[in-house]
Amino acid sequence: MRTDSSPQTIFRKDYTPPAYLVDTVELGFDLDPDRTVVANRITMRQNPASKSRDIVLHGEEIELVALRLNGKTLAPTEYHLNGSTLTIRKAPAKAVLEIETLCAPVQNTSLSGLYVSNGNFFTQCEAEGFRRITYFPDRPDVMAKYTVMLRADKAAYPVLLSNGNLIEEGELGDGRHYAKWEDPFKKPSYLFALVAARLVCQEERYTLQSGREVLLQVWVEEGNLDKTDYAMQSLKNSIRWDEERFGLELDLDRFMIVAVGDFNMGAMENKGLNIFNTKFVLANPRVATDIDYAGIEAVVGHEYFHNWTGNRVTCRDWFQLSLKEGLTVFRDQEFSADMIGTDSGRAVTRIDQVRTLRQAQFPEDAGPMSHPVRPDSFVEINNFYTVTVYEKGAEVVRMYQTLVGRDGFRKGMDLYFKRHDGQAVECDDFRAAMADANGRDLRQFERWYSQAGTPIVTARTRYDAVKRNFDIILSQRCPASAGQADKLPFHIPVAVGLLSASGKDLPLTLEGGKHAKGATTVVLELTEQEQIFRFRHVDERPTPSILRDFSAPVILEYDYTDDELLHLFSHDSDPVNRWEAGQRLAMERLLKLTAQVAAAGGSDAGLKLDATFINAQRAVLTDDTLDPAFRELALILPSEIIIAEQMDVVDPQAIHVARQFMRRTIGAALKSELLAQYHANQTPGAYSPDALSAGKRALKNLCLSYLMVAPDMAELKLAQQQFEKAGNMTDRSAALVSMIHSGAEAGPYLKAFYQDFEHEALVIDKWFAMQAAAPTTNVAAVRKLMQHPAFTLKNPNRARSLIFNFTGANPSQFHAADGSAYEFWAEFVIKLDAINPQVAARLARGMDRWRRYAPALQAKMKKALEKVAGRAKLSNDVLEVVTKALA
Numbered sequence: 054m055r056t057d058s059s060p061q062t063i064f065r066k067d068y069t070p071p072a073y074l075v076d077t078v079e080l081g082f083d084l085d086p087d088r089t090v091v092a093n094r095i096t097m098r099q100n101p102a103s104k105s106r107d108i109v110l111h112g113e114e115i116e117l118v119a120l121r122l123n124g125k126t127l128a129p130t131e132y133h134l135n136g137s138t139l140t141i142r143k144a145p146a147k148a149v150l151e152i153e154t155l156c157a158p159v160q161n162t163s164l165s166g167l168y169v170s171n172g173n174f175f176t177q178c179e180a181e182g183f184r185r186i187t188y189f190p191d192r193p194d195v196m197a198k199y200t201v202m203l204r205a206d207k208a209a210y211p212v213l214l215s216n217g218n219l220i221e222e223g224e225l226g227d228g229r230h231y232a233k234w235e236d237p238f239k240k241p242s243y244l245f246a247l248v249a250a251r252l253v254c255q256e257e258r259y260t261l262q263s264g265r266e267v268l269l270q271v272w273v274e275e276g277n278l279d280k281t282d283y284a285m286q287s288l289k290n291s292i293r294w295d296e297e298r299f300g301l302e303l304d305l306d307r308f309m310i311v312a313v314g315d316f317n318m319g320a321m322e323n324k325g326l327n328i329f330n331t332k333f334v335l336a337n338p339r340v341a342t343d344i345d346y347a348g349i350e351a352v353v354g355h356e357y358f359h360n361w362t363g364n365r366v367t368c369r370d371w372f373q374l375s376l377k378e379g380l381t382v383f384r385d386q387e388f389s390a391d392m393i394g395t396d397s398g399r400a401v402t403r404i405d406q407v408r409t410l411r412q413a414q415f416p417e418d419a420g421p422m423s424h425p426v427r428p429d430s431f432v433e434i435n436n437f438y439t440v441t442v443y444e445k446g447a448e449v450v451r452m453y454q455t456l457v458g459r460d461g462f463r464k465g466m467d468l469y470f471k472r473h474d475g476q477a478v479e480c481d482d483f484r485a486a487m488a489d490a491n492g493r494d495l496r497q498f499e500r501w502y503s504q505a506g507t508p509i510v511t512a513r514t515r516y517d518a519v520k521r522n523f524d525i526i527l528s529q530r531c532p533a534s535a536g537q538a539d540k541l542p543f544h545i546p547v548a549v550g551l552l553s554a555s556g557k558d559l560p561l562t563l564e565g566g567k568h569a570k571g572a573t574t575v576v577l578e579l580t581e582q583e584q585i586f587r588f589r590h591v592d593e594r595p596t597p598s599i600l601r602d603f604s605a606p607v608i609l610e611y612d613y614t615d616d617e618l619l620h621l622f623s624h625d626s627d628p629v630n631r632w633e634a635g636q637r638l639a640m641e642r643l644l645k646l647t648a649q650v651a652a653a654g655g656s657d658a659g660l661k662l663d664a665t666f667i668n669a670q671r672a673v674l675t676d677d678t679l680d681p682a683f684r685e686l687a688l689i690l691p692s693e694i695i696i697a698e699q700m701d702v703v704d705p706q707a708i709h710v711a712r713q714f715m716r717r718t719i720g721a722a723l724k725s726e727l728l729a730q731y732h733a734n735q736t737p738g739a740y741s742p743d744a745l746s747a748g749k750r751a752l753k754n755l756c757l758s759y760l761m762v763a764p765d766m767a768e769l770k771l772a773q774q775q776f777e778k779a780g781n782m783t784d785r786s787a788a789l790v791s792m793i794h795s796g797a798e799a800g801p802y803l804k805a806f807y808q809d810f811e812h813e814a815l816v817i818d819k820w821f822a823m824q825a826a827a828p829t830t831n832v833a834a835v836r837k838l839m840q841h842p843a844f845t846l847k848n849p850n851r852a853r854s855l856i857f858n859f860t861g862a863n864p865s866q867f868h869a870a871d872g873s874a875y876e877f878w879a880e881f882v883i884k885l886d887a888i889n890p891q892v893a894a895r896l897a898r899g900m901d902r903w904r905r906y907a908p909a910l911q912a913k914m915k916k917a918l919e920k921v922a923g924r925a926k927l928s929n930d931v932l933e934v935v936t937k938a939l940a
């Protein structure tokens with residue numbers, strides 16, 4: 054909670070090295086939910102790189118009991134203690150500090166530091182949670198070796214875990230026991246973890262490619278041991294993949310994953326002891342969907358890959374967060390793509406990434422919380438675990454690979470580890486390794502880290518039939534963002550192909566280009582504000598396919614005709630651009646329809662959808678040569694949020710009506726084809742989460758959702774039967790969602806679903822989420838759901854399932870004309886803030902785009918924001934978000 058009146062902004066330019074370095078940390082815990090005693094012995098020495106001789110330790114919400122320096126107890130006059138730091142001035146060159154503190158884990162509802170979840174102890178220290186456990190220089194550039202002694206009641210907490218290796222365990226009498234852990238690697242405090250719990254594990258000995266044997270464990274609560282197989286499999290796949298793709302081996306003898314039901318984020322890469330939100334561990338076909346399985350694979354991979362990109366080489370300061378997060382997201386994306394293995398499978402994962410960027414990152418880049426991949430300032434670092442730092446950061450890393458090639462990227466990675474293993478470094482160090490390993494000048498590339506906002510690339514083309522030249526003229530601009538009025542040109546890789554009239558890729562000859570002969574895709578490097586690229590020997594006017602594979606996180610403007618888009622939609626060999634052409638065709642129509650609905654006062658009377666578009670949709674739907682997963686993506690219309698981002702003044706109701714009209718029209722026009730594909734893409738037999746089966750289910754369930762926009766009796770029956778006969782959660786939940794969305798009487802099915810899964814917390818989250826996101830659910834219905842005995846604000850997954858899915862995924866109801874949902878938003882930002890500031894601040898972000906709505910809505914949104922901002926007791930987390938929104 055805020056103690057002084059105004060929160061402090063921290064600037065990257067103010068970085069100074071720590072005055073003292075830490076060699077070893079010995080921690081002793083006497084674990085008790087109400088009163089945990091932490092004894093901490095830190096061996097420190099002066100940092101030659103610093104002029105200061107002051108030892109500065111961070112501490113929050115802990116009670117100092119004793120403090121000794123080099124064996125001598127310090128009197129309160131010998132140190133300075135304020136709300137968040139403990140300073141010892143003019144300390145000796147070598148210092149051994151012994152610190153004893155108290156904390157109350159059971160009272161810790163913020164889930165940062167040491168806390169209790171379902172009676173068990175867990176920690177979360179990134180970014181600044183370690184200081185809630187003990188006084189320490191809690192900054193990532195202070196790396197030390199840790200030894201940890203855990204003591205706790207044996208019956209209540211039979212399992213005692215920490216980082217590294219178990220070196221000793223035994224009984225203490227009094228029913229208590231102990232375990233001593235030692236982490237052989239130096240680490241920053243944010244990677245510390247402990248678990249003291251009643252848990253069970255699935256474990257396995259696994260042989261690395263080097264022949265060394267390691268112990269792998271997945272720890273869960275007793276009833277969940279039937280849901281650990283996929284996490285274990287994903288862990289083994291991750292270990293193998295990092296060996297093969299990057300030559301990086303697991304450096305520990307033991308690697309543990311622990312699942313916890315109360316967790317703020319997805320998971321945490323603590324050295325050797327990854328702690329996960331249950332959502333990203335637990336799965337079996339009965340309770341988890343294909344999307345859940347994919348999420349588990351990605352997050353298990355992500356946290357495992359952090360062991361090198363994050364742990365062995367970490368961040369100098371939190372402004373460099375993307376150094377580890379952007380790189381590690383890129384690595385987990387590549388892992389997931391490689392696990393599918395096929396080109397079309399890779400493309401499907403790539404399309405998903407593009408959708409996430411447009412749905413969440415582009416809006417962030419254009420909104421009040423806009424920040425560069427490497428921010429220059431923040432108030433609360435927890436607010437900067439963003440789609441920009443993570444997903445745009447991953448795009449930035451991907452661009453290196455696009456520029457230097459896959460082998461060149463590997464060389465850059467090798468050099469990065471050679472130079473920086475064991476260090477805390479900056480984004481610039483990674484860029485330097487990529488540049489130096491490949492002999493490339495990547496100085497201009499730095500702007501991807503320093504400039505916020507989504508660049509807009511505009512393309513024009515001209516064809517000279519006589520000279521057989523085809524020119525692509527690319528120009529770039531980037532809108533102003535907070536504190537950055539003028540942007541300098543970015544270094545943008547733009548992958549391009551040219552299609553003949555028959556839809557074939559033309560072999561390319563780029564004037565001055567260095568590409569392979571006969572290449573059909575070349576990467577244009579746009580570095581200036583405007584540049585002309587000339588292709589020679591072009592025998593016919595081609596259709597350009599620009600920004601293939603989404604080669605840069607930009608908005609591409611090009612005046613495609615409908616015919617060109619249809620041509621690309623049926624022929625482009627680049628699946629991402631093939632999909633993109635379909636999205637452009639749909640978006641043009643959606644925007645026109647939305648304008649018509651708005652002009653007609655919200656009515657869809659008289660709207661029309663052209664046969665050309667419907668026929669193109671039909672062609673993709675029925676093209677059995679295409680991957681079902683690709684067909685599903687090609688048929689999903691741009692989301693209401695993405696449509697909103699294209700409008701200067703957003704009218705959420707008109708968008709919803711227009712999009713629903715389009716879906717209903719497609720559903721009616723393609724009824725027989727949808728039904729045929731529904732039946733053709735069944736996945737009988739035992740459930741498997743593999744990409745092909747998941748793709749079939751996705752396509753089949755998309756067909757169902759189209760048929761259910763305005764269902765007749767037969768279609769209703771189809772959904773009901775799918776619900777009843779489903780052999781897996783993907784099909785069961787999809788059927789239920791289609792019923793809820795259709796407005797059909799879903800009540801009995803919702804009830805049956807609840808009863809079946811009453812004891813599966815993650816499924817009950819889905820139950821809340823699917824109702825909250827349905828356009829048939831208004832704010833009154835959400836408030837009623839909050840009265841349900843299973844609802845609680847204290848569990849982040851549960852709070853998110855109902856509240857966030859309503860405010861974030863149900864735009865037509867969230868923006869109800871009377872503003873009642875905005876009041877709901879304000880009420881729960883405030884209520885959540887008193888429990889868990891990090892979760893509250895995420896909810897607060899839901900109002901980021903308020904200035905883009907029609908004046909009547911804007912006024913009500915502003916009022917809600919002001920209501921929150923005006924509260925006397927707000928966390929820095931929420932205060933930063935609402936202050937920036939109102940600025």
Ligand code: ARG
Binds near residue numbers: 180320355356
């Ligand atoms: N490093 C973690 C991950 O990306 C995220 C932890 C962030 N936690 C937080 N409270 N901000 O895997």
Ligand code: ZN
Binds near residue numbers: 355359377378381
């Ligand atoms: Zn991460």
